[in-house]
Amino acid sequence: MSTQATGTRFGVLGTLEVHGPAGPVAVPAPRQQVVLAMLLLEPGQVVPVDRLIDAVWDDSPPATARAQVQICVSALRRRLADGGLPGTIVTRAPGYFAQVGAATHDLAAFDDAVRRARFAATQRRPSEAAGLYGTALALWRDEPLLGVPSRLVRSAAERLAERRFAVVEEHVAVLLELGQAARLAGELGELVEAHPFRERVRALHMLALAQSGRRAEALASYQRARQLFVEQLGLEPGEELRRAERAVLAATPSRPAESTPPPAPPDGGRAARLLPLAAADFAGREGLAARAERLLTGPGMPIVALTGIAG
Template sequence: MYVHILGPLRATVDDRPVTLGGRRTQTVLAALALEADWAVSVDGLVEAVWGSCPPASARTQIRICVSTLRRAFALAGAPGTIETHSYGYRLRLGPHDLDAAVFESGMERSRLLAGSGRRAEAVLELRNALALWDGPVLAGQTSRALDPGIRRLEELRIRAIEERLELELALGRHGDVIGELLALTATYPFREQLHGQLMLALHLAGRTAEALAAYRRVRVTLVEELGIEPGPRLRDLERSILLGECLSA
């Protein structure tokens, strides 16, 4: 079985979709998938489905949801995927059976490749990992109890993007990433690393005035929105550009 959470929740067996049932059943699967291979308590599943105001029958309904998922997985050819533990349930998946796990493995391989100087291969590894994403994590799920796991993965996604762009710049591909960085800095106005990468890419492309303008924009955003100055890395980068120092990624 393969479970997709980097986008709308889906499950497939041999590339055939598994019918996952209604909203509550899907929320139970989402909560289990975010903690794949770890047991999730029944109380945790109750909170995921109903928040702080569960009905008296909540624990019984959770058992029904789990039974529904087990039946669907068994019919699709993947029996035994959900295990019962003393206080809850565990979604048993291998390292290649969850897109989020495959994504994180790709990030780890990329870092090993980059650390050994194989930057082009590291970029390719990150591109493949990022291609697994099909939208926001568990798009369409509204349970607030899932937010910590969702935020963790979303943070990993933007870090993977930043690491890929850092490698692209180190490979001399500054002209190729400017457009992407312009879009990313608009989407993530407080990510100083992205702004620094944009400044460096513009400067290396001979667009120094635009690089300095990019610094002024992020400084205004940080001061007006958060009441803070840019960090030392951005300030040092601006100073180096103003002084005409030789810069590289």
């Protein structure tokens, strides 16, 4: 994580931490921890006082809650100022915000790196995207905000952990594009065991296995997933897993599910057309076809339904 020359750092992607120019800034009071965590979870965004009250006292705030939040903020400002960080907490109706940015705050830096990684991926620059995803994930030190005594903070931390997992999946998809399937297969297998109902992880694992020459194992993984989904959830696997199975069966598992389309072939060449051919026109039923055409080309937004057996 990049920091200013002063060593200033605000951290929520692990235990709550603040480092100022003179070193660590201690925030031992539980209520102050909750208020600071809430502000750092939404860097640059105003957090209303009512939301801070909910975070500190859950559903049963005292009559003096608003005044006590003001006392917490004042105490935090003194601690931060003593640590060389004056002006970090700014008052703005209807609450407060933390004046921090990607240069000093791990969550802001994470969001910035992920945004740039996704842009690079859409521009078909997988090496750049992989590096940026790696930078973003390296900012995580542990479970976010572990030990901060607030139900609202814990809920926010769980959402953060879910965001991290989604970025892990995106990172893996890019690495598969770069031909690193053999290295990733084992790690993805562990993730599948830990998160058996997470479809994209299993789909990526199947593709990694297939790209490593282990198609039978990839198909066996799909069958295990299908059995698990049907027995435990009463559901068939979703489209992403089915798409991965089709890719393995077709022996074309070169691209992970939901990745962007390949670039157009150079020199005016014709790319392979893998989609099925368009359906042929109806044979017979001229009267019905003519009636449907008149309805569909008429005014308004008509809907025509065709029923009956195929053929």
